[in-house]
Amino acid sequence: MAVDELQRVSRAKGLTRVKALVAPLLVFSVGLHGLLLLIPLPPPAAVEEEAPPEEEFVDLLSLGSLPAPAPEVDPLDSPVPAAPAPLPPAPGQPVLAPPAPAPPAASLAETPLPPDPAAPPAPDPGPVAAVVPNEEVADLFSRLTRGSGESDFDATATAFPDDAYLTRGGIGEWSPSEQTCFFTQISAETFSTLPKVVSLRYLTRNVQFIEQQDIPRTFPPPQFQVSPEPGGYCNRPLFRVVRDGQPYLFISLVGIGVGAPGQQATGLVIIWSSDPRAG
Numbered sequence: 001m002a003v004d005e006l007q008r009v010s011r012a013k014g015l016t017r018v019k020a021l022v023a024p025l026l027v028f029s030v031g032l033h034g035l036l037l038l039i040p041l042p043p044p045a046a047v048e049e050e051a052p053p054e055e056e057f058v059d060l061l062s063l064g065s066l067p068a069p070a071p072e073v074d075p076l077d078s079p080v081p082a083a084p085a086p087l088p089p090a091p092g093q094p095v096l097a098p099p100a101p102a103p104p105a106a107s108l109a110e111t112p113l114p115p116d117p118a119a120p121p122a123p124d125p126g127p128v129a130a131v132v133p134n135e136e137v138a139d140l141f142s143r144l145t146r147g148s149g150e151s152d153f154d155a156t157a158t159a160f161p162d163d164a165y166l167t168r169g170g171i172g173e174w175s176p177s178e179q180t181c182f183f184t185q186i187s188a189e190t191f192s193t194l195p196k197v198v199s200l201r202y203l204t205r206n207v208q209f210i211e212q213q214d215i216p217r218t219f220p221p222p223q224f225q226v227s228p229e230p231g232g233y234c235n236r237p238l239f240r241v242v243r244d245g246q247p248y249l250f251i252s253l254v255g256i257g258v259g260a261p262g263q264q265a266t267g268l269v270i271i272w273s274s275d276p277r278a279g
Contacts, residue, residue: 141201144218144269153205155266160202161191164268169258181234182252182270198249198271207255207267215239215251215269224248233276237262240275250275 141154155163165172165188171179172188184192193200203210219226219241229238229250239251250272255264 140218140271141199144201144203144214153203154201155204156200156202159204161186162188164202164256164266167257167266169264170256178234181236181276182254182268193270194276196272196274196276198273200268200270202256202266202268204266207253207262207264210267210269211237211253211262215253219243226251238276249273252276 161171164170165186171186179186182194182197184194186192203214205214215226223243225242227240227242229240232238233252236255237253239253241248241251252268252270252272254268254270255261256266256268257264259265
């Protein structure tokens with residue numbers, strides 16, 4: 001009995017000691033929580049809402065007062081930056097010449113367009129007279145067209161190109177390749193010669209006499225030397241004329257009309273500034 005009482009007393013004292021230790025801790029904890037509740041909290045950060053973009057109002061009545069848009073810059077028209085200056089060569093190193101600039105490319109505007117087949121034909125320029133570029137050539141022709149008895153066989157102004165073109169065996173019966181040997185264009189009304197043609201004469205005289213008499217009389221030795229070129233030019237006789245040992249000009253003798261080559265009743269004498277076979 002006494003023992004049980006002692007144990008009860010002992011347990012009561014132990015509980016008293018535990019309560020004495022727990023009570024201060026409980027008071028401290030409650031006080032700490034109270035202080036935390038008294039501290040003011042910072043206000044939450046306000047979330048800014050993005051305002052919708054305002055639409056730009058354009059007054060249609062005042063469009064003329066708006067500034068003009070900036071012109072677009074073509075990258076091909078942009079200035080090319082200057083090339084850096086070359087560094088000086090090292091001592092003992094040879095100096096190289098700069099490369100030659102490349103030729104400019106041809107512009108599309110300068111490229112000739114093919115003729116339009118639907119375009120109307122060009123107007124007829126009218127008759128083209130034989131060209132006598134200087135007095136020296138005119139003097140040559142004056143001697144060339146004078147035969148025995150001082151007769152003038154020159155019918156260029158009165159019968160060329162119509163008579164020479166329309167006569168039987170005339171130029172009108174030549175093939176196109178034959179015509180282009182001497183003319184860029186020829187018809188019964190007009191003609192134009194190749195660039196190397198100095199002038200021409202249409203003579204109403206036998207071609208054989210022109211070759212054997214008129215040409216040698218026009219270019220007499222020793223100042224001139226006349227020699228036929230082997231093979232001729234375009235199946236017609238071609239003569240080389242040398243003056244004082246220097247090349248002077250070339251002469252084509254073209255028979256017009258019926259008859260064997262070299263026997264036609266009329267002939268066309270064409271003077272070239274250089275060899276027509278050279279292109």
